[in-house]
Amino acid sequence: MNFAQQFPRIAARNLERREVLLPEAFDGERNVVMIAFQQRHQVLVDSWVPWLETIATSDPGFRFYEIPAIGRVWSPFRSLIDGGMAAAIREPVILRRTLTFYGDVSCLTKPLGIVDRNTIHVVAVEKQFRVKVIVQGPFSPFGAQTILGSF
Numbered sequence: 001m002n003f004a005q006q007f008p009r010i011a012a013r014n015l016e017r018r019e020v021l022l023p024e025a026f027d028g029e030r031n032v033v034m035i036a037f038q039q040r041h042q043v044l045v046d047s048w049v050p051w052l053e054t055i056a057t058s059d060p061g062f063r064f065y066e067i068p069a070i071g072r073v074w075s076p077f078r079s080l081i082d083g084g085m086a087a088a089i090r091e092p093v094i095l096r097r098t099l100t101f102y103g104d105v106s107c108l109t110k111p112l113g114i115v116d117r118n119t120i121h122v123v124a125v126e127k128q129f130r131v132k133v134i135v136q137g138p139f140s141p142f143g144a145q146t147i148l149g150s151f
Contacts, residue, residue: 008111015086015095023129028063031125037117044120047139066098124150
């Protein structure tokens, strides 16, 4: 897969309503970013979370984030959509690591070489915001090793 050397620069907002600029908001030395395009993708994101939490617990330089990438047409409903997600989650740690992006989704997908929006993409991003590797789909031991092996 061909992708940009740097994670694309986009404006997002966490579910605590704090505006952030990506990739600058990624504060780990090693970051994993799960990009989802559809509500039904949450189950795929959730499949990665236990493994990511285990890594984050044992590695203080490791962080992970969820980015729901939502088309510009939904921007007028952002408060409602984000509010619904926040009400369902309630956990401050998860609210802070969930960074919603509303806008031209190709600003995110094109630089990362993502052509298939029918599944999630899990992106390894190092401290200097360089993209190391991208894997697709639900958690798998191979995907996990690919991510860890890229750092």
